[in-house]
Amino acid sequence: MATMQQVADRAGVSIATVSFVVNGTKYVTPATTARVRTAMRELKFRGNVVARALASRRTRIIALLFPTTGNRFSPTTSEFFMSAAERASERGYHLVLWPVDPAGDDLDDLVSGGLVDGVILMEVRMDDPRVAVLSALEVPFTLIGRTRDSADLPFVDIDFETTIEHSVDHLESLGHRRLALVLEDLGGTPMAGYAPHIRTESTFRSTVAERGLAGTVVYAGTGSEGGQTAAADILVADPDVTAVLVMKDDAAGGLLVGLYAAGRSVPDDVSVLSIASSARNADQHHPRLDTMIAPSVELGTRAADALIDQLDGGPDELPHFLLPCTLRRAESTAVAPLR
Amino acid sequence: MATMQQVADRAGVSIATVSFVVNGTKYVTPATTARVRTAMRELKFRGNVVARALASRRTRIIALLFPTTGNRFSPTTSEFFMSAAERASERGYHLVLWPVDPAGDDLDDLVSGGLVDGVILMEVRMDDPRVAVLSALEVPFTLIGRTRDSADLPFVDIDFETTIEHSVDHLESLGHRRLALVLEDLGGTPMAGYAPHIRTESTFRSTVAERGLAGTVVYAGTGSEGGQTAAADILVADPDVTAVLVMKDDAAGGLLVGLYAAGRSVPDDVSVLSIASSARNADQHHPRLDTMIAPSVELGTRAADALIDQLDGGPDELPHFLLPCTLRRAESTAVAPLR
DNA sequence: CTGAAAGCGCTAACAA
DNA sequence: TTGTTAGCGCTTTCAG
Numbered sequence: 001m002a003t004m005q006q007v008a009d010r011a012g013v014s015i016a017t018v019s020f021v022v023n024g025t026k027y028v029t030p031a032t033t034a035r036v037r038t039a040m041r042e043l044k045f046r047g048n049v050v051a052r053a054l055a056s057r058r059t060r061i062i063a064l065l066f067p068t069t070g071n072r073f074s075p076t077t078s079e080f081f082m083s084a085a086e087r088a089s090e091r092g093y094h095l096v097l098w099p100v101d102p103a104g105d106d107l108d109d110l111v112s113g114g115l116v117d118g119v120i121l122m123e124v125r126m127d128d129p130r131v132a133v134l135s136a137l138e139v140p141f142t143l144i145g146r147t148r149d150s151a152d153l154p155f156v157d158i159d160f161e162t163t164i165e166h167s168v169d170h171l172e173s174l175g176h177r178r179l180a181l182v183l184e185d186l187g188g189t190p191m192a193g194y195a196p197h198i199r200t201e202s203t204f205r206s207t208v209a210e211r212g213l214a215g216t217v218v219y220a221g222t223g224s225e226g227g228q229t230a231a232a233d234i235l236v237a238d239p240d241v242t243a244v245l246v247m248k249d250d251a252a253g254g255l256l257v258g259l260y261a262a263g264r265s266v267p268d269d270v271s272v273l274s275i276a277s278s279a280r281n282a283d284q285h286h287p288r289l290d291t292m293i294a295p296s297v298e299l300g301t302r303a304a305d306a307l308i309d310q311l312d313g314g315p316d317e318l319p320h321f322l323l324p325c326t327l328r329r330a331e332s333t334a335v336a337p338l339r
Numbered sequence: 340m341a342t343m344q345q346v347a348d349r350a351g352v353s354i355a356t357v358s359f360v361v362n363g364t365k366y367v368t369p370a371t372t373a374r375v376r377t378a379m380r381e382l383k384f385r386g387n388v389v390a391r392a393l394a395s396r397r398t399r400i401i402a403l404l405f406p407t408t409g410n411r412f413s414p415t416t417s418e419f420f421m422s423a424a425e426r427a428s429e430r431g432y433h434l435v436l437w438p439v440d441p442a443g444d445d446l447d448d449l450v451s452g453g454l455v456d457g458v459i460l461m462e463v464r465m466d467d468p469r470v471a472v473l474s475a476l477e478v479p480f481t482l483i484g485r486t487r488d489s490a491d492l493p494f495v496d497i498d499f500e501t502t503i504e505h506s507v508d509h510l511e512s513l514g515h516r517r518l519a520l521v522l523e524d525l526g527g528t529p530m531a532g533y534a535p536h537i538r539t540e541s542t543f544r545s546t547v548a549e550r551g552l553a554g555t556v557v558y559a560g561t562g563s564e565g566g567q568t569a570a571a572d573i574l575v576a577d578p579d580v581t582a583v584l585v586m587k588d589d590a591a592g593g594l595l596v597g598l599y600a601a602g603r604s605v606p607d608d609v610s611v612l613s614i615a616s617s618a619r620n621a622d623q624h625h626p627r628l629d630t631m632i633a634p635s636v637e638l639g640t641r642a643a644d645a646l647i648d649q650l651d652g653g654p655d656e657l658p659h660f661l662l663p664c665t666l667r668r669a670e671s672t673a674v675a676p677l678r
Numbered sequence: 679c680t681g682a683a684a685g686c687g688c689t690a691a692c693a694a
Numbered sequence: 695t696t697g698t699t700a701g702c703g704c705t706t707t708c709a710g
Contacts, residue, residue: 003703014680025705049451054393054688056704082412099424280589286596395688
């Protein structure tokens with residue numbers, strides 16, 4: 001692996017000059033530039049990222065922190081990640097996905113010594129311990145999500161409040177007055193306090209209260225069984241329910257099964273609206289469900305931008321970017337769910 | 340951010356001594372060790388990974404390379420990633436997921452200068468250009484997957500050959516003699532030549548041929564529609580088919596719908612076996628499908644081990660580790676699929 | 679416009 | 695057992 005010094009020797013210039021042409025830091029005459037470039041090519045010079053990082057204090061690498069706990073990597077997560085990575089790449093950065101303890105304990109060695117220039121946090125909890133750690137470490141960071149009080153934190157997030165209101169609007173416009181909400185059960189896990197759930201649940205409760213609607217909330221376990229149990233739970237709590245919001249992708253199918261098993265057909269007896277899901281996930285269902293699709297790509301892109309702006313000294317107001325999910329109606333005609 | 344020199348000064352020792360206690364490189368008396376540790380604590384010394392990497396030529400970071408193309412991050416992928424990360428962590432390494440161009444073009448700057456000590460490749464194609472790049476770069480690497488000729492490459496992989504034979508065994512034992520295989524359609528994409536498909540298809544063809552069975556192969560598009568179309572295609576090609584293998588998770592549901600739409604009930608008329616899927620994915624289905632579950636966790640762990648052995652100078656034979664999927668039978672009684 | 683040289687923070691001989 | 699010191703490969707003033 002050729003070093004910069006070797007390139008310099010070969011081109012008959014100083015190492016500083018090579019550095020200048022490599023980084024475009026200073027003007028170098030076309031003639032010397034050419035000589036240097038030739039030497040670089042001949043020696044297959046690639047540059048040493050680590051040495052550069054040590055000298056310049058930047059690596060042009062940013063990390064997306066992902067909790068090691070649970071197996072929470074969904075298609076939606078994937079969209080956040082991929083879109084953020086793409087944007088980072090466009091702006092001359094590399095984005096890596098870094099699994100870290102949800103408590104933030106192993107954050108130090110990652111970040112200390114400038115291995116990464118900044119980080120994006122996702123799967124944020126209302127009182128996420130990682131933000132304190134990151135602040136203490138003085139690492140530039142941006143959230144995909146919001147803590148309880150994110151007023152002076154840079155973030156992009158799904159606008160769950162608006163999403164839920166729109167969802168209820170939609171269902172109300174269909175004539176529904178008795179709703180239910182299915183959430184994942186995170187109690188007792190390290191992901192307890194997961195902000196999207198808290199916000200969704202409280203917005204749901206307040207919205208139905210304001211509008212004088214009935215609103216039941218149940219927590220679902222995993223997979224088809226989780227959904228089936230949730231359906232049963234809902235019907236116990238409110239036998240007259242006519243619409244349910246599900247924010248748990250892997251249980252959505254089971255929910256239909258459960259409803260049908262209890263003699264309800266979808267959407268004739270009960271409307272089901274899947275929320276904060278991805279198109280890719282929704283497309284697996286048949287019959288299609290009405291779905292509030294998460295703006296993951298847009299948010300991933302924005303998150304990368306927010307962080308990189310911070311690093312490169314772009315606009316300096318705190319980014320507080322919220323985007324609601326958008327409704328995608330199932331176009332197919334009514335179909336009975338599973339028997 | 341305190342430097343090692345500052346710690347040394349504070350503890351009244353030389354910087355070398357601090358380095359020794361930090362890395363456990365040499366014996367240091369308990370007394371001095373204590374002084375150093377105290378100083379480190381007082382100064383909140385964290386150590387500079389970049390400087391250490393430059394001096395020692397190792398970062399203790401390994402990367403799992405993931406193609407930027409397509410949105411191929413499945414629950415199975417997630418299991419590979421998480422388990423490899425966990426194993427790496429146990430062995431004192433960090434594992435990051437690095438999105439790179441499937442052609443391997445942007446591999447240089449990642450790897451040059453020893454930003455990562457080694458890499459694990461996944462989503463491997465039969466003639467994957469990335470292995471040439473990696474070899475040229477002289478970076479230690481391990482594959483999750485196999486190229487056409489991996490005889491002298493370190494790899495761990497699903498044993499697709501055995502998996503398919505077991506699948507056919509299973510179906511044959513159920514009395515089926517007319518089979519079909521559903522694969523993802525990757526033609527024309529950068530992922531064309533994806534090794535699992537090639538191996539699965541060719542093993543399937545040769546196996547049915549040897550045993551004198553009928554074997555139809557169809558390629559499915561995405562989501563429920565993809566599966567429905569695949570079902571129709573199969574029935575055109577072989578109206579008497581009685582068993583189908585699906586290696587496309589998101590289309591499995593649609594396949595059932597399609598079969599049912601064509602008047603076939605599952606599993607009475609047609610048996611469906613989902614292959615190389617994950618438990619998490621399979622659990623979403625209702626009715627449950629018989630599933631050949633991929634040994635992702637075991638393989639992710641092995642991959643990390645193989646790479647780290649290589650790095651730390653463990654056993655030096657080339658790891659060639661193959662594990663077949665294991666059959667998980669749907670316990671539920673027969674149910675009609677979607678209507 | 680180009681070069682000299684002082685670091686960046688740490689590791690690892692080699693000495694003592 | 696601990697200290698000295700020469701790098702690791704590159705960036706970046708500061709001169710010239």
